[in-house]
Amino acid sequence: MAKKLIVLKFGGTSVANARRRKMAAQIVLGYKNKGYKIVVVVSASGDTTDELLRLAHKINPRPCEREIDMLLSTGEQISCALMALALQRQGVDAVSFTGAQGGIITDTSHTQARIIKIETERILAQLKKNKVVVIAGFQGRTEDSEITTLGRGGSDLTAVALAKALAINYCEIYSDIEGIYTADPHIVSNASKIDVIDYDEMLEMASLGAQVMQDRSLEVAKKFNVIIHVRSIFKDLRGTIIKRREKDMEEVMVRGVSFNEKEAKITICDVPDKPGLAGRIFTALSEKGINVDMIVQNISRKRITDISFTVPKSMVQRTVKIVRAISRSIGAGAVFSNVNIGRISVVGVGMRTHPGVAAKMFEALASRRINIEMISTSDISISCIIKKDKLKEALRAIHKRFDLGTKK
């Protein structure tokens, strides 16, 4: 294989219409003119996937996952055929492949399949003929030729896995944003683009709310050391590089601030302070498939305690029902839920060695008289649960306190 090989992934917003698709094709043409051999991965355009899902649910409220995969995979198939046509229109010799044709072999977990291996022969044969190979992202096939999909954001995963399988360990992810920012630029006007970010930081940012890359694709990139360049189809500028932490990476305490409004807080009052009761509660919830995230237990007074935790908002009603039953059985008190909360987090590998981060964050919140309801920390992040209507103010305050903005 030629040394100059590149994997370019265009997301749903980059192929949402003919004009955007043409811009994407011109980016490919640019690489072609520089002598690259190119593999392009495309998502379904715009809202196609959601529309197909709506259609399916209208016909059958409990659709079988195998058929969902048959259905959804057409979105990317349409997109890759159209991209090949757009490239041909630009004079670029291109050929499109479904995931199955592209050799993306997955396990049998429909709608959430994992890539087992990529049989690259067919792709390599076309690259050898100097063709740009356009591959439908988000999909693959099982060993039995059943069509599978990789779950939300699966096209990123396709791109990362291809970059690994083709031994180039680098891919570019195009969308309508210019990179990863220190905070949502729609809210924090002077949020600055991050030049380089570590996989763990990016994973933390993503799981804490930054809507940029899918977790699994980041995990795979981290595992195989695939460098990801997140950049914009609109401007030929360097975006954000996601890679393994290296010495040359700027040493910062905090890489960025993110927030989400996806969780609700559940509080169980007056839980008797006996060993094993907390275990009973969370085992029961886990058995019912409820993902509990933050858990806080207050210091016990008079042998009773309050336990609070967060769950996804969609699970609040089920959770409250289950927890009320347990509460009765263990002799605890009332159960409350609160959906008007949000989580705000600071992320950065530097905080491991800078103990003052939490204090600085709490100060920033205190300076705006924002009350902290829960706190949780990881190795590289600190999160606070606060009132939902204070999230944006908190984001700006913390962003400023850590001096993350661009100097204007």
Added chain:
Amino acid sequence: MAKKLIVLKFGGTSVANARRRKMAAQIVLGYKNKGYKIVVVVSASGDTTDELLRLAHKINPRPCEREIDMLLSTGEQISCALMALALQRQGVDAVSFTGAQGGIITDTSHTQARIIKIETERILAQLKKNKVVVIAGFQGRTEDSEITTLGRGGSDLTAVALAKALAINYCEIYSDIEGIYTADPHIVSNASKIDVIDYDEMLEMASLGAQVMQDRSLEVAKKFNVIIHVRSIFKDLRGTIIKRREKDMEEVMVRGVSFNEKEAKITICDVPDKPGLAGRIFTALSEKGINVDMIVQNISRKRITDISFTVPKSMVQRTVKIVRAISRSIGAGAVFSNVNIGRISVVGVGMRTHPGVAAKMFEALASRRINIEMISTSDISISCIIKKDKLKEALRAIHKRFDLGTKK
């Protein structure tokens, strides 16, 4: 394999929306309840194929046929997944297959592929598990796993070929019409439904304008003696059976009357009456890919003659250009074209043994003072070119003259 196996094909109008798809699912359920094992073939719903083609041409005015097949095949894939979901909703265990998964192996002629063979193992395995197998019509794959499509109306071909491959030699083709009629019932109010029609008659009717079955699927059905039952999704009534002529088939002179407005007439005046000139004209046209249909040469007067012929309307301009050049080179006269013509035809195997058919047809036209511009006959049809604005009147007159209407 169980003896009770059936192939049911639902066309684009039968799966155009959720309501129709449910009706189709209920027809399948009916057979299921009668103990049948069922293979369902579906077309893309409604105008999907045309919309995808429009999209492709917008992006690339000269789209590559391989990519067109990648694109168009998604229409049937969506349709078969949705049909499987609709069946599951009715409590019918169903599984969908793309043409490729269903083992439809074709040659490499993209957009017009021919089925080479059907590898039925995967279908049979699912039928054995008592699953209804829903197959995307109109598509297959080459030996190299390239996606192909079978051309317009290709879903009928899929159904017929499956009926042959599964050795049942019978399939039902569902649409929004109740069967084949002696004439277009929108124009001839008392047109009657034909109970049984011979393959050749149906082929002649189809090629002469009746928009019911695709030619190639009829040819394949004839070749392999697959009986086709054309019927309606709306009413549980016997429709029209298309099969090989047998003794029990009612002996009629004329089975039906059809018409089309797809042709134009070209006339070359004053062609010198020398051997070989007509040959030169039509060889030249054939070399340029122009399909000439009817040809009429008038009796020569003074060693010159007029030659008229019909071509598809879309080819008129090219044809006139070519013919004018030839006309000059052979010393012939002016070339005229006329797009305001139509063809009306009577079809029936009975006319082989009933010499009076042509006369009766001409009488019917004469009685309405409709001028016949050209005449052509085959073994089982007689066609006249007349003025386009007289077509409907001619249709009614001929239909009545041959007494084809229902008796009310």
